[in-house]
Amino acid sequence: xxxxxxxxxxxxxxxxxxxxxxxxxxxxxxxxxxxxxxxxxxxxxxxxxxxxxxxxxxxxxxxxxxxxxxxxxxxxxxxxxxxxxxxxxxxxxxxxxxxxxxxxxxxxxxxxxxxxxxxxxxxxxxxxxxxxxxxxxxxxxxxxxxxxxxxxxxxxxxxxxxxxxxxxxxxxxxxxxxxxxxxxxxxxxxxxxxxxxxxxxxxxxxxxxxxxxxxxxxxxxxxxxxxxxxxxxxxxxxxxxxxxxxxxxxxxxxxxxxxxxxxxxxxxxxxxxxxxxxxxxxxxxxxxxxxxxxxxxxxxxxxxxxxxxxxxxxxxxx
Amino acid sequence: xxxxxxxxxxxxxxxxxxxxxxxxxxxxxxxxxxxxxxxxxxxxxxxxxxxxxxxxxxxxxxxxxxxxxxxxxxxxxxxxxxxxxxxxxxxxxxxxxxxxxxxxxxxxxxxxxxxxxxxxxxxxxxxxxxxxxxxxxxxxxxxxxxxxxxxxxxxxxxxxxxxxxxxxxxxxxxxxxxxxxxxxxxxxxxxxxxxxxxxxxxxxxxxxxxxxxxxxxxxxxxxxxxxxxxxxxxxxxxxxxxxxxxxxxxxxxxxxxxxxxxxxxxxxxxxxxxxxxxxxxxxxxxxxxxxxxxxxxxxxxxxxxxxxxxxxxxxxxx
Numbered sequence: 001x002x003x004x005x006x007x008x009x010x011x012x013x014x015x016x017x018x019x020x021x022x023x024x025x026x027x028x029x030x031x032x033x034x035x036x037x038x039x040x041x042x043x044x045x046x047x048x049x050x051x052x053x054x055x056x057x058x059x060x061x062x063x064x065x066x067x068x069x070x071x072x073x074x075x076x077x078x079x080x081x082x083x084x085x086x087x088x089x090x091x092x093x094x095x096x097x098x099x100x101x102x103x104x105x106x107x108x109x110x111x112x113x114x115x116x117x118x119x120x121x122x123x124x125x126x127x128x129x130x131x132x133x134x135x136x137x138x139x140x141x142x143x144x145x146x147x148x149x150x151x152x153x154x155x156x157x158x159x160x161x162x163x164x165x166x167x168x169x170x171x172x173x174x175x176x177x178x179x180x181x182x183x184x185x186x187x188x189x190x191x192x193x194x195x196x197x198x199x200x201x202x203x204x205x206x207x208x209x210x211x212x213x214x215x216x217x218x219x220x221x222x223x224x225x226x227x228x229x230x231x232x233x234x235x236x237x238x239x240x241x242x243x244x245x246x247x248x249x250x251x252x253x254x255x256x257x258x259x260x261x262x263x264x265x266x267x268x269x270x271x272x273x274x275x276x277x278x279x280x281x282x283x284x285x286x287x288x289x290x291x292x293x294x295x296x297x298x299x300x301x302x303x304x305x306x307x308x309x310x311x312x313x314x315x316x317x318x
Numbered sequence: 319x320x321x322x323x324x325x326x327x328x329x330x331x332x333x334x335x336x337x338x339x340x341x342x343x344x345x346x347x348x349x350x351x352x353x354x355x356x357x358x359x360x361x362x363x364x365x366x367x368x369x370x371x372x373x374x375x376x377x378x379x380x381x382x383x384x385x386x387x388x389x390x391x392x393x394x395x396x397x398x399x400x401x402x403x404x405x406x407x408x409x410x411x412x413x414x415x416x417x418x419x420x421x422x423x424x425x426x427x428x429x430x431x432x433x434x435x436x437x438x439x440x441x442x443x444x445x446x447x448x449x450x451x452x453x454x455x456x457x458x459x460x461x462x463x464x465x466x467x468x469x470x471x472x473x474x475x476x477x478x479x480x481x482x483x484x485x486x487x488x489x490x491x492x493x494x495x496x497x498x499x500x501x502x503x504x505x506x507x508x509x510x511x512x513x514x515x516x517x518x519x520x521x522x523x524x525x526x527x528x529x530x531x532x533x534x535x536x537x538x539x540x541x542x543x544x545x546x547x548x549x550x551x552x553x554x555x556x557x558x559x560x561x562x563x564x565x566x567x568x569x570x571x572x573x574x575x576x577x578x579x580x581x582x583x584x585x586x587x588x589x590x591x592x593x594x595x596x597x598x599x600x601x602x603x604x605x606x607x608x609x610x611x612x613x614x615x616x617x618x619x620x621x622x623x624x625x626x627x628x629x630x631x632x633x634x635x636x
Contacts, residue, residue, distance in 0.1 A: 309633065
């Protein structure tokens with residue numbers, strides 16, 4: 001057992017922080033850490049909070065944390081910044097806003113940057129969630145800006161997805177059509193002091209009615225003013241109800257199965273790609289690659305030869 | 319030897335069209351076709367014409383084709399439409415504009431749609447280029463809208479890249495900074511009757527001067543009005559000079575080597591991924607996958623076991 005993992009499991013915060021840094025950077029120790037913490041996983045409820053920029057997601061996360069702490073739960077927060085952590089004024093504001101939680105040992109906060117221009121969750125995010133889970137966090141809030149690839153990633157990563165919209169964003173319905181509709185477990189219409197909040201809520205409700213009638217879970221629409229602590233407890237209750245629904249319906253278990261399968265697949269693919277590249281570029285197949293490079297052999301024939309060589313001993317698949 | 323390939327190599331246009339359709343759709347016959355045409359490849363000069371929408375790329379392609387035909391060259395044109403072929407007014411306009419070439423047996427024109435929202439060249443485009451090459455086309459013009467992934471793809475696919483800009487696009491310099499700068503073999507400032515053409519040309523020149531001084535090839539900046547046939551011959555000459563430079567410097571051969579290596583890699587990767595997915599989902603490794611899905615085994619340990627199993631017989635890499 002790794003010393004650091006042992007100390008983390010015993011509740012030492014510096015050990016947790018150190019492990020997160022390792023996993024986030026995909027350090028060579030990552031597989032060993034992941035194996036060690038495996039028996040301690042699966043207890044945390046992972047909630048994604050997503051939506052267009054400027055919707056007040058950070059404030060909502062802050063207030064949800066407060067409610068959860070009031071219930072005696074310990075909380076982990078992962079704030080995914082689309083560019084780089086702490087680069088913009090908003091993020092700096094959030095840090096100040098969350099200051100009180102920084103001083104609370106029952107709350108662990110981490111910022112991570114999205115990878116590349118494509119968006120998408122940072123590759124290490126699932127590892128960090130696992131560490132927080134193994135550490136004993138009851139609730140893990142993952143805050144992301146909902147654009148493109150990120151949405152798909154968050155629905156594969158979180159148990160419950162809260163989509164936060166604001167009335168002023170005239171194109172909220174467009175946003176929904178562009179993919180946020182399908183991923184939401186709960187809708188929040190925040191900044192309800194702005195005009196149009198009720199109308200937006202009605203629009204969302206009517207779009208939901210157009211969805212297939214045999215919904216196992218009909219996403220509630222909660223109107224909030226997170227900054228003024230209005231409606232936050234209702235969001236919290238909706239999250240809790242969704243969690244109970246997931247458990248009772250068996251959906252939670254189905255999702256976890258699928259997540260683990262996908263994780264295995266990604267890991268196998270990544271490792272084999274690395275080995276394969278090495279084989280083709282510098283290893284035992286480099287001479288074949290050079291025959292293709294020189295034009296002596298066509299890539300399709302070479303690929304077949306390589307496939308045959310590599311998969312000869314594969315179980316039942318040769 | 320496949321009958322269709324034989325007929326295509328004999329110069330039959332319907333056979334070429336039929337093969338392109340097969341390859342474009344990645345039909346099961348594709349590998350066989352690619353193997354058959356392999357000995358006939360490498361003679362065509364592939365020119366990518368790219369840049370932001372509305373720059374007059376289609377008109378330039380049309381006029382370059384005219385010049386090339388005047389020199390007795392046969393031409394293939396692949397127009398990559400970012401959404402779907404013939405969906406927009408501009409594309410329809412292009413078809414009318416290129417009407418004369420449609421009637422010329424020395425010109426073969428094909429539209430292809432980009433895949434997905436990520437942009438990027440359609441996966442079949444390299445196969446289509448090869449078919450046109452094997453068919454005996456001297457010049458292959460690939461017209462694309464330069465956004466995101468497409469730029470990276472075009473530089474890996476074309477021998478010469480012509481970047482077309484217009485003065486009215488106030489953010490032309492931004493576009494350059496965003497990645498078109500690095501990929502250009504030749505710059506064209508088109509629609510020079512609009513104000514600001516000279517200034518844009520100067521801006522490009524000054525950006526080029528800031529580039530590393532040991533450039534083997536300094537991209538020329540050509541000012542054109544393609545619609546009025548002004549400057550097109552100069553672009554054509556620049557393309558020809560770039561081709562000669564590529565050959566004399568050995569750069570052409572280096573690029574071809576790299577392209578063939580990359581093609582082999584992609585082919586091997588694609589095939590092994592397919593087999594691997596089958597193995598893990600339904601084949602000889604499915605029981606291991608299920609152990610991971612149920613949580614009995616952690617994904618990292620399972621991935622190592624699978625890797626060990628699969629690569630046991632790999633040449634020099636086990």
